[in-house]
Amino acid sequence: MTAELIDGKKISQEIRKGLEKEVAELTAKGMKPGLAVILVGDNPASRTYVTSKQKSCRAIGMESVLIEYPADVSENELLNKIRELNADDSIHGILVQLPIPPHISETKVIETISPEKDVDGFHPINIGKMMTGQDTFLPCTPFGVMEMLKYIGITSEGKHAVIIGRSNIVGKPMGQLLLNENATVTYCHSKTRDLKSFTKQADILVAAVGRAKMVKAEHIKQGAVVIDVGMNKDENGKLCGDVDFEDVKDKASYVTPVPGGVGPMTITMLLYNTVKSAQNRLNNRNDK
Ligand SMILES: Nc1nc(=O)c2c([nH]1)NC[C@@H]1CN(c3ccc(C(=O)N[C@@H](CCC(=O)O)C(=O)O)cc3)C=[N+]21
Numbered sequence: 545m546t547a548e549l550i551d552g553k554k555i556s557q558e559i560r561k562g563l564e565k566e567v568a569e570l571t572a573k574g575m576k577p578g579l580a581v582i583l584v585g586d587n588p589a590s591r592t593y594v595t596s597k598q599k600s601c602r603a604i605g606m607e608s609v610l611i612e613y614p615a616d617v618s619e620n621e622l623l624n625k626i627r628e629l630n631a632d633d634s635i636h637g638i639l640v641q642l643p644i645p646p647h648i649s650e651t652k653v654i655e656t657i658s659p660e661k662d663v664d665g666f667h668p669i670n671i672g673k674m675m676t677g678q679d680t681f682l683p684c685t686p687f688g689v690m691e692m693l694k695y696i697g698i699t700s701e702g703k704h705a706v707i708i709g710r711s712n713i714v715g716k717p718m719g720q721l722l723l724n725e726n727a728t729v730t731y732c733h734s735k736t737r738d739l740k741s742f743t744k745q746a747d748i749l750v751a752a753v754g755r756a757k758m759v760k761a762e763h764i765k766q767g768a769v770v771i772d773v774g775m776n777k778d779e780n781g782k783l784c785g786d787v788d789f790e791d792v793k794d795k796a797s798y799v800t801p802v803p804g805g806v807g808p809m810t811i812t813m814l815l816y817n818t819v820k821s822a823q824n825r826l827n828n829r830n831d832k
Contacts, residue, residue: 547796548696548768552688552805555695556812559596563812563819570822571605575829577822578607579631579637579663579814584622584644594641600811606818607634619648623656630658637663637818642713649809660824663817666713674717678723681817686718688809689750689771690725696798698737698769700725704745708732708759708786709752714773718750739763749785759787761795770799773806 567577580825583594594610601608611625628825629638638661640653654662660668665683673680682690693700705727707716719729732742734753743749743763751759752773765768774786785802793799800806 546769547799549794550692550696550771550798550800550805552692552800552808555692556808559691559812560600560604560815563815564615565820566823567605570819570826573826575822576605576607576634576824577637577819578609578635579639579818580609580611580632580635582611582613582625582638582640584613584617584641584648587643590641590643595641597811600815601818604815606815609635615645617648618784619652622648623652626653626656630661635661636821637661637814639664639814661819661821663814664713665717665817671717671800674724676719681820682721682813683713683717684813684817685714685752685773685810686721687813687816688806689718689773690721691813692771692800692806692809693748693769698748698798702726702728703747704728704730705750706730706732706742706746707750707752708739708743709750709754709773711752714752715750718773719753722748738815749758753786755786756784757786757788757791759792761788761791764792764795766795767797768795770796771806772800772802774802775807792830 570577581594581597586802598608598610629635638657659667662670663681665681670680700704705722707719710731710733721732723729730742732739740763744765746768748769749764750771754774756776756778766825770787770792772785772787776784778784785804
């Protein structure tokens, strides 16, 4: 069997087309969706991602503001900027590009962003809502993965989903969203013994560890759906995922490529959340 590709670019395009219409409608009602991105320091990879987020916003008619600080900006200055953006009616989404320098508390930054503008879905209030199945902003990467599964018609109910990785922004919420869709979920991580014994049981395997090409054919079950969240550099400095694509492609039923898989979906769901935030704001205004 040769696996089918899950084309994140194509799925993204379709979703973004729908969003573009919503943006036009919101703009006509005086509620043009606006995203503020804060970049601290000059990590080249972060800059690339941020530029790509801005371009994607503008391509569908949204407003996008970039706020840059040198790496030695004080925590207070950053938090005050976030408070200012919380109060700014033209801004519906606030994203502080991670990682941030170690002298600034990531927890404080995330908790200072108003939950209504937390389009990353990282605020504890929004995480709590996600856990209890309430409507909220879902973290963009796992949300994008769920949309990819939906697009190819893969249901999660009763399936065994195995996640490799337990980060707060990808692994943990990924498992929660799959659980919300009635999958049986197993989390694996760096302390897991006999990783393969778990991954081989997966109907849906999500790799989110950050180790280049670590998932091989021997890790997966015949016909598994393999989702690659990794963004690594291979030995030649080329972008590659956590999955050894060439190795698994004849054993999996579906596999996501890197690039062109989960990455573009992450940005698409960020746009989605920002549009949703502007819509929420409009609804609140009309309720008053
Ligand atoms: N507050 C915050 N929110 C984030 O969502 C966030 C963050 N911080 N920090 C960094 C990570 C990383 N991330 C990516 C998004 C899209 C691609 C993406 O579009 N990748 C392209 C390739 C890009 C390339 O060629 O380098 C692809 O997979 O096809 C990658 C990585 C969002 N992140």
